[in-house]
Amino acid sequence: MLTRLISLSCLILQFFLPWWIIGPVAFLFAAWMAKSPSHAFKTGFNAVFILWLIIALIKTLPNDNILANRVGQMLMLPDWSLNWIIVILLTAVAGGLVAGIAGFAGYFWRFIFPKNR
Structure with missing residues (x-):
């Protein structure tokens, strides 16, 4: 459930806000619902x-991976026809790490302000 909420919120908000909105979204949902x-x-x-x-x-995929192949060349990846896969995986891992670390921080944020004082 939490994964779906984060994905859907990030998908909608990234149409209007910068890419780094994934951090605050993961932070807030993890602070609210993470176990x-x-x-x-x-x-x-x-x-x-x-x-x-x-x-x-x-x-x-619709543009025959032109941009992803060029980014792979800029990153000096081996010159083979499937280096676009590495670029896409690096992109996904980078976004995943940002959201994962933000979710981790969000979980511990709730302990700073305990409910029962």
């Missing part, structure tokens, strides 16, 4: 990893 630190990291990472992977594939 453990590992759950917070995994759900944030998986939600954005899958979201960005799907979006990157939707954008790169």
